Amino acid sequence: MVKLKLGPIEDDKPVKISVELSAAVHRDLTAYARIHASDTGLTHPMAIERLIGPMLERFMASDRGFRRG
Template structure:
């Protein structure tokens, strides 16, 4: 089985936002949800529930964003 970047979804309290996606991205989310379900043994989840872990993973692996966060955090620490 292919190793996916997103595994079983954590059960956390959500914050609602509205997002419009192109139909092609929605189809890919549906396919990804099926892949996650087959890899984890869980039932197929609502594709929208994949968006948060995907965005979190993207931000966690974005080196530029990580560097920016470190700079901002060090500035906040030095102020307070």
């Protein structure tokens, strides 16, 4: 089993936004979703749209410059 930084995702009311991603980022997110499903015991990968928010949240929480600001 692979140890990902992103653990289980809480079911929270989302806010919809639109973003443009490169094809390479989209492919990586799709692969990440498959691994995340396997790692967290889900039967199907979560939609990548649901992964982006928690990933950004985790990124910002670990950014020391952002925290100091």
